[in-house]
Amino acid sequence: MRFGPVAAALSLALAVQASIGHAQQYQVDPRSAALVAEGRASLDAGDTQAAIDAFEAALAVDPGNTQVYLELANAARADGLQGKAIHYYREAQERDPENLAAISGEGEALVEKGALSAARQNLERLESLCGETCIETVQLSAAIDRGPPVMTAEAVSADDEVTQN
Structure with a gap:
């Protein structure tokens, strides 16, 4: 019983050390x-x-x-x-x-869908990660300012004659 806490602390230290040694850069x-x-x-x-x-x-x-x-x-x-x-x-x-390109890209796609409030959340996240002057923040801010693309419909003239089936 006396060695329980010491053994637990030692095993935790060894586990952390082992996991640090296996971390590598992705190739x-x-x-x-x-x-x-x-x-x-x-x-x-x-x-x-x-x-x-x-x-x-x-x-x-x-x-x-x-x-x-x-x-x-x-x-x-x-x-x-x-x-x-x-x-x-x-x-x-x-x-x-924390991939800035993914956060910014998602925000721009959200703007294109018309989900401006969700895009603003992405903008806030970008501002907290890299500040207001990083490229991704500036691009998303500009996309939000432009707003979603406006779709127009062509005018269709109504027929003068109405027929009954």
């Missing part, structure tokens, strides 16, 4: 990096579906690569799929909670 798979480069080239060329295919292949090769989720989100936004983009941005944030 991106070179095949994944090549597929991401291919996807970026496709996205720059305007072929969003080919870009999405390349990014999904990169994700299959290296599911731990957070950058792939950001690229998928950007491709989804380019394709007009803001809901899917928000999903990918949140996946990136689960892997790296």
